[in-house]
Amino acid sequence: MNSLLRHKGWTWGFRSTILLYFVVLIVLPILGVYYNSFSLGFGNFIESISDPIAWKSVLLTLKLAIIATVINVFLGTMIAWVLIRYKFPGKALLNSLVDLPFALPTAVGGLMILLLLGPGSLIGGIVEALGFEIVFHQPAIVIAMIFVTFPFVIRAVQPLLEELDPSEEEAAYTMGAKGGRVFLRVILPSMAPGMIGGGMLAFSRALAEFGAVVLVAGNIPGRTLVSSVFIFGEVESDNPVGAAAVSIILLTLSFAILWLINMLQMRGRRS
Amino acid sequence: MRRLWIGITYLVFFLLIIAPLGKMTTGAFSQGFDGFWAALTRPEAQHALLMTGLVVVVVTLLNTLFGVMMALYLVRANWINRRLKGLLNSIVDLPYAVSPVIGGLMIVLLLGPDSALGAIFEGIGLKIVYAFPGMVIATLFVTFPLMVREVMPVLQEIGSQQEEAASTLGARAWTTFWRVTWPSIRWAVMYGVILTVARSLGEFGAVLVVSGNIMNKTQTATTLVYQDVENFNVTAAGGVALVLAAFSIGLLLLMEWTKRRKGVH
Amino acid sequence: MHVEVRGLNKHFGDFHAVKDVNFEITKGHLIGLLGPSGGGKTSILRMLAGLETPDSGEIIFHGQTVNNLPPQERGIGFVFQNYALFKHMTAYENIAFGLKVKKASKAAIRDRVTELVELTGLKGFESRYPHQLSGGQRQRVAFARALAPEPQLLLLDEPFAAIDAKIRQELRSWLRELIERVGITSIFVTHDQDEAIEVADEIMIINQGRVEQKGTPWDIYKEPQTPFVATFIGESTLIENASEVKGFKGAGGGKPTKALIRPEYIEVGSLHEFKMASATEQGIVKHLHFRGSEWLVEVEVNGHKLTTYRSLEKETLQPGQDISVLVHRAYLFNDERSWIQENNLKEDPMPVFI
Incomplete structure (x- = not known):
């Protein structure tokens, strides 16, 4: 790159274009949201937040995202384990299918869940007969969140399990440790960074999820209205400041998680 | 067990x-194949698919160009101060953390008809929000990290020595890039392109907010699915969604294939 | 090419990597930049190549300042430490790269590459990719590639560092011959003193960003000008107080002075083996190491451990044996100066003037 950079005029134009693109596309919008939510003063911000529909939506989102993340960490770790440790027919296919929720448009994911579990479907009918309700209720949101964040934990744990030196495990066995103990003392600690890192990614994605959730949630304020859908509603009803206020709560949370993940990775690299 | x-x-x-x-x-x-075909050949469905296609093409081109350049700068540039580079580097990831709806909201706030910038653009006759440019910008925002994050590790891994060697042998930046750097990063770029296509094909939240979802004007395939569901026209939604899913699965297969090629080289 | 460097400085952040470096290199010479890792050798080399920009100072090729010339226009060849071969090109394509960039004709490229392939003994390996070549072959490709565009100055960064010790020896003499045959001014960086002594016409010792000494390997060995050079080149033992060594009493005129003593400055043996018995001192043999062609003897004298060599032809010593030790000369230094001094008791105490 060096010599191109030496043709002064060219170089300058080029560099500034790229950096400008970056700033205008990424930095400016983010600052814009923070600016807008405080544009009518701090009091106004508080007012937007203290709207019960607003704060209830934030709490609901947090609660459901935590449930989805916990389930995902368990399922994901188990699947990562099975896909790395066992040989069985269809393994390669399953391994490719893991990424499907990333590849599928989230709206399509939502529609799939709606069709499978919705009223009139087989499962929906059975569940309804049992007296449960899934679609348009909180379980559907959790399922949608699990669906879209499915690959995170698996993809974070798999490489760690692959790297895990079998001799470490064997060493533990030769020292007389039992299976369960080896799992707790040797295998689990080496998977833990992936479980935590993948779990945090999944959590931040679940907080932000919109497409899959909006189709299955029913969006009843206070009960099944999550933050991202609330924000969308505020934009639709032409209240961007209210939308911005809730946005910056979610944004700040997500940024904090992102920062935490970075910190963890840096510590992991150092040790 | x-x-x-x-x-x-x-x-x-x-x-x-x-x-x-x-x-x-x-x-x-x-409703048989006819029902599926009817859902797809509706004028609004055709228009929505066309819109999605346009967004995908424009976004992929722009994101590839700028993503590769940004990755090159973040890894190689010695004219950016180290701390600034670290800061830029962490900003790249921010769109991952931003909910697509918020991403769309940001663009509405910044460039919408009520904003200062939006008014200026409208003055010169360029409508951004609730129009094609806004949808492209929203999708660019969401897809920005994908290319940068694919290319950066490869650039870091190959190091700058081959490029320096080329420059001592008399090669200019352009030649060095195409003859030395590009062959090493092309599979990563390919991978980034696939990810960008997949993401822009499926982008929903940000586009929904920015486009206004106006039928036959700014409606994309994903927002059409949403509208069909809202109208309880589940079969029609399923038809469009199936096309999207088929594309996604195709991309996934391509990704697996690329991964294997990338492993070979 | 005649190379001159004046007042060169380079900082990396707060780190002052190259400090006011000056030197001149005559056309056709092979120069070794020798010094510990992190001493700034590679930075100097990279500034000569134009890969790094100096903070101040001038780099002059053929009487012309080249500071503002990019690497492409400096007419240099650079061999990188890990060769930096283009990994997606064959050996042939690697060597041809510089010529292709210059838009040489196909025939000219073929002739030149064939010539270099023969010169570097790579015949038969032209169509291999770097990962299919051995370390030594890769290095030959890197040389050939750097030489292909007929540079006027060849720069080599630790050219042998990534090679097995056994092949390294062979490659050293090969490189030396090759450079002599091509007749190109060359500078190479190394942290290995044997390598520098064996290959270079002239050595520059670089430490903490400064040129400590420049000269032929023999000059540097014989007359080190700074304490660093004295310790860095060859083996030696440091004695904190030079006056404690017999024959060096009062060295430095009363100022605290240290002494560096090389194994070959010392002679050990039974008292009758010495002509000047009065200059010797009693010691004890601590250890004996057989070195194939000689003995390495560790003796303790006056609480100081000294090492020296002893011929296999002479009477074999035993550990624990009392022995006479003569220190012929020492490299002395204090805060002000450094110099080499002969043992002052070696002079006959009662000289007879004729």
């Missing part, structure tokens, strides 16, 4: 991925 775990894994995959996919497929054909 082993069997149990494998069984549970299959069950999870079946319940979470295979069954919904199958259900959607049968749903799309619930």
